[in-house]
Amino acid sequence: MSCGCDEKTLDGLLERAQRAIEKAAPLTTKQRKKMKSSTFCGPDRSFPVNDCKHVGVAKAYLGRSNFSAATKKRIAACINRKAKSLGCTPGKKAKADEELSEDYMPKYIELSQEEKRFYSSELFESTKQLVEDSIKNPGLELFEENED
Numbered sequence: 001m002s003c004g005c006d007e008k009t010l011d012g013l014l015e016r017a018q019r020a021i022e023k024a025a026p027l028t029t030k031q032r033k034k035m036k037s038s039t040f041c042g043p044d045r046s047f048p049v050n051d052c053k054h055v056g057v058a059k060a061y062l063g064r065s066n067f068s069a070a071t072k073k074r075i076a077a078c079i080n081r082k083a084k085s086l087g088c089t090p091g092k093k094a095k096a097d098e099e100l101s102e103d104y105m106p107k108y109i110e111l112s113q114e115e116k117r118f119y120s121s122e123l124f125e126s127t128k129q130l131v132e133d134s135i136k137n138p139g140l141e142l143f144e145e146n147e148d
Contacts, residue, residue, distance in 0.1 A: 032045065052087075
């Protein structure tokens with residue numbers, strides 16, 4: 001399958017995707033605690049939306065959360081507002097009205113090349129596992145912190 005792109009364009013896309021993946025390092029507990037409460041869209045400081053990468057992650061995980069439909073709608077509205085104010089690339093808006101299966105992931109055809117690269121990265125998979133663990137175990141310390 002060809003995208004009709006020249007090699008220079010593809011190299012640029014790959015570089016952007018790589019930068020996005022590098023920026024996608026999971027937040028440590030210490031970093032989360034330093035963030036303002038207004039950075040989070042969910043209750044109990046859940047769904048941090050401090051940059052465009054976290055907008056995408058929040059959209060991907062909203063449907064998997066165990067919050068009520070009304071709470072999901074408030075979270076979705078917050079995510080969409082923050083995406084706009086951060087100047088994130090327009091994409092699908094966060095929605096809370098669909099019930100999603102346990103194995104839900106955004107359809108590949110709906111994603112940009114950068115998003116496809118991000119969702120198929122090892123970093124995304126490890127972050128996804130940490131989020132799932134934290135949902136199952138509230139109060140779980142996700143990262144060991146080195147005190148220097």
